[in-house]
Amino acid sequence: MNRRTLLSTAALALTLGFGTAAAAQDVTAGFIYVGPIGDGGWTYEHDKGRLAVEEAFGDKVKTIYQESVPEGADSERAITQMALSGADIIFTTSFGYMDPTVSVAAKFPNVKFEHATGYKTADNVSVYSARFYEGRAIQGHIAGSMTKTNKIGYIASYPIPEVIRGINSAYIHAKKVNPDVEFSVIWAFTWFDPAKEADAARALIENGADVILQHTDSTAPQAAAQAAGNVITFGQASDMGDYAPMPRVSSIIDNWAPYYIDRVQAVMDGTWETKETWDGIGPGMVGIGEISDAVPAEVKAEALALKDAIAAGDYHPFTGPLNKADGSVWLAEGEVADDSTLLGMDFYVEGITGDIPQ
Amino acid sequence: MDLSSINPILLIASIMVSATPILLAAIGEMVVEKSGVLNLGVEGMMITGAVVGFAVAVNSTSPAAGFLAAAVASALLSLAFGVLTQFLLSNQVATGLGLTLVGLGMSSLIGKPYEGIKSPTLPKLDIPVLSDIPVLGRMLFSHDLMVYLSLVLVACVWAFLKYTRAGLILRAVGESHDSAHALGYKVVRIRLLAILFGGACAGLGGAYLSLVRVPQWTEGMTAGAGWIALAIVVFASWRAGRVAIGAYLFGGVTVLQLNLQAAGADVPVALLSASPYLVTIIVLVIISALGAHGAPASLGRPFHASS
Numbered sequence: 001m002n003r004r005t006l007l008s009t010a011a012l013a014l015t016l017g018f019g020t021a022a023a024a025q026d027v028t029a030g031f032i033y034v035g036p037i038g039d040g041g042w043t044y045e046h047d048k049g050r051l052a053v054e055e056a057f058g059d060k061v062k063t064i065y066q067e068s069v070p071e072g073a074d075s076e077r078a079i080t081q082m083a084l085s086g087a088d089i090i091f092t093t094s095f096g097y098m099d100p101t102v103s104v105a106a107k108f109p110n111v112k113f114e115h116a117t118g119y120k121t122a123d124n125v126s127v128y129s130a131r132f133y134e135g136r137a138i139q140g141h142i143a144g145s146m147t148k149t150n151k152i153g154y155i156a157s158y159p160i161p162e163v164i165r166g167i168n169s170a171y172i173h174a175k176k177v178n179p180d181v182e183f184s185v186i187w188a189f190t191w192f193d194p195a196k197e198a199d200a201a202r203a204l205i206e207n208g209a210d211v212i213l214q215h216t217d218s219t220a221p222q223a224a225a226q227a228a229g230n231v232i233t234f235g236q237a238s239d240m241g242d243y244a245p246m247p248r249v250s251s252i253i254d255n256w257a258p259y260y261i262d263r264v265q266a267v268m269d270g271t272w273e274t275k276e277t278w279d280g281i282g283p284g285m286v287g288i289g290e291i292s293d294a295v296p297a298e299v300k301a302e303a304l305a306l307k308d309a310i311a312a313g314d315y316h317p318f319t320g321p322l323n324k325a326d327g328s329v330w331l332a333e334g335e336v337a338d339d340s341t342l343l344g345m346d347f348y349v350e351g352i353t354g355d356i357p358q
Numbered sequence: 359m360d361l362s363s364i365n366p367i368l369l370i371a372s373i374m375v376s377a378t379p380i381l382l383a384a385i386g387e388m389v390v391e392k393s394g395v396l397n398l399g400v401e402g403m404m405i406t407g408a409v410v411g412f413a414v415a416v417n418s419t420s421p422a423a424g425f426l427a428a429a430v431a432s433a434l435l436s437l438a439f440g441v442l443t444q445f446l447l448s449n450q451v452a453t454g455l456g457l458t459l460v461g462l463g464m465s466s467l468i469g470k471p472y473e474g475i476k477s478p479t480l481p482k483l484d485i486p487v488l489s490d491i492p493v494l495g496r497m498l499f500s501h502d503l504m505v506y507l508s509l510v511l512v513a514c515v516w517a518f519l520k521y522t523r524a525g526l527i528l529r530a531v532g533e534s535h536d537s538a539h540a541l542g543y544k545v546v547r548i549r550l551l552a553i554l555f556g557g558a559c560a561g562l563g564g565a566y567l568s569l570v571r572v573p574q575w576t577e578g579m580t581a582g583a584g585w586i587a588l589a590i591v592v593f594a595s596w597r598a599g600r601v602a603i604g605a606y607l608f609g610g611v612t613v614l615q616l617n618l619q620a621a622g623a624d625v626p627v628a629l630l631s632a633s634p635y636l637v638t639i640i641v642l643v644i645i646s647a648l649g650a651h652g653a654p655a656s657l658g659r660p661f662h663a664s665s
Contacts, residue, residue: 036466036577038473068578153620186619187627193581194572196612199376203616206368218579220572223476227573242474357627 027267029053029260030087031065032079034094035192041217041237042191042254043067046093046116049256056261060268071096076104083108089267091260092116094191095160101125112272114263117162119343121274128259131280132162133169133342134310135252136213137317138288138303139234142250143211144174144181145299146232153204154185155197155214155221159357161345163215168349169317170213173306175351183352184209194220205231212247222248232294239289250303251289259285278339281311318342323350364617367497372617374498374505375571377609379404379563381508383587384594384601385515386559391591392519393552394532394656398454399439401584402461403432403557404564409465411565412477412575421480421569425504428565429558435461436557440550447660458584466577479573480504504566509602511559516598528552532654535661545661560584586638593642595652604638611637 031050035043050063064087069078075097082090083104089112092101098118105113105125113122117129143152152174156163167185174181184207186200197216201224204212212233214221219240225231225247233243235251259277266272279285288307291300309315320331325348331337348356383400390397407428415424439457442448480502483489488499519525528548531538535545567583568575586608594600615630623630645651 038466038470038577040474040576184620184622186616187631189628189631190581192576192578194574194576194579195376195379195567195581195583198572199372199613200616200620202372203613203620206365206372207363207617207620209620218576219474219574220576223573226476227479242476354622355624355627 026060027089027264028062028064028087029264030082030090032069032075032082032092032097033065033067034069034071035217036067039192039217040219040240045238045254046256049260052257053260053264057264061264076100079104083111087111089114089264095162112267121276123274126275128277130254130285131278132252132286133165133317134280135286135288136166136169137173137310138307139213139250140170140173141177141306142295142299142303143170143213144178146295147178147181147211149208149210150178150180151182151184151209152211152213153209154183155200155216156185156187157191157215158189159187161343164356165342165345166215171352172349185354187357188216190216192217194218197221198224201225219243235289241289245292245294249294250291253287253289255285255287281307282313325350325352363621367493369613369617370497372613373606373610374501376613377605378505378508379566379571380583380587380590380608381602381605382563382566383560383584384590384605385512385598386556387587388591388596388598388601389515390552390556391657392532392596392654393528393549394535394654394659395443395549395553396450396454396658397439397553397556398451398588399457399461400560400587401580402458403435403560404584405465405580406435406461407432407561407564408568408579409469409575412568413468413472415477415569416472416475419478421478424569425562425565428561432561433554433557436553440553444546444549447662450658469575469577472575477569477573480570502570504570512598512602532656535656539663589638593638595645596654608634608638
């Protein structure tokens, strides 16, 4: 290519660039992921949201992402890098990115930040999360109804309010249908480590659990349950339908796509504002995967009724009377937990034994 | 706390499964280091073995073919390391780290179409007579073939290094490549063979993860197992028997802490979770204090016949 064609191409590219910019403002949306997009769970669903953004806006939006970014100091570097590379809005999709996100946001006042599952906001930092505990209430109901050993195993990731809320919600609803139910919680201290998750599932099964709930992102517990036979599991974050109808009997599905499209649209329109979003089954941010035939028909009907009641706002999974694990009263008869208590939840409800790691 | 819910028979059986991938990778790396080469690419070779083994096992529906392909693929990957470090004299530490990065990247590329698929897995062997022994049968004699092969491999490596002439030469090359060269041994060739063996073992370890321990492919599924294998070689002060002890100890503490949690043991969880690493560090400190290191003298030093 000689210099003249090079120059004219550059000129053409410039004109085209300005042309599209004038037609509709181009937006670059960045995503920071905690796991690989192929984890089949949490990150996989966020990436589906990213792809939905691309689909919705076509050429008007450019998306960039970085996978498997460790939480902590390294994520600050990755987020800064993404802001420097020209992203207009950056979604940081794990709890552990909270402080790094806030600190990078202070340095880039013109870039919008969206932090998933956190609680710290700023002028250019929004937070968003889903009310997964609503889905876990339904799982707990099915789990309590179906366990034969009355032992339910729970693979938990980190001791943060989000995870503790899930354990409490599942326990309350399992206990409602089955007063003899017991929960064994294993803290894995990881969001994604298939080998460790498989070992944790096996340890729970060997200790007598015939239902495995998980708050980690891989499908390894499903595989372990399948090998053990006669153990049921639930899809976490994603449908995990490959393991249906047994061992996976239902699932909680995160559906971020509408939110992502909405927020990118807001950046395009210049209407983006700091917002705290916490949506559940009703608005569709939390989906319940198909309840498989392995679940008895009447349990399935009860579970779906529970889902409808939650979606309609007729029932709140944290409704009193409820006591804390130390015996003190938390919610009186008919009282409903307020969001700030839920967001900062750091205690088990009465009946769950064991300590929450600090 | 209800520790009675932990079934020791199942616990030991679980430990054997969870220790096997690390054991395979570590025994291979030990041979490599015995020849005087430090290959830090174990993690990369393991994950390559995991993805190739998985892909081949799914397509051929034969786990045996998967294991074989995993060994070959990882050996080929380690050959790249061998050529770079032995012929082109690149820095072994940097090249090994590069190998890990290449392996991790390449494996996620190869693995894309295999996400969410279930693999054919190895059947559990119910060894006649032995597996019928009450307690012991269930505990020790009803595993899949690879668990036993890995232990046989450890015994073979031990016997090879201790009793054979070839093993003596390999150790000589690792202790003093100049002397070995002066005696007429082909230092580079011997080291390449050791590197290939190490690669093949790491590949088997990786395939064990994706075909037996987790039976599926997910990106980054080795999650540091290769680094643990490297640590266990040091832990074992380059002795085959101790490599086995190290791998079983690490696997054992890992599984035990999960079981203690499941049983509701009244121990801080953070401590339990860190215990595999803590135990490894404590034993390393004790070994260092005893002064028995046994690192090959030429470990990590480049060799060229002209120097």
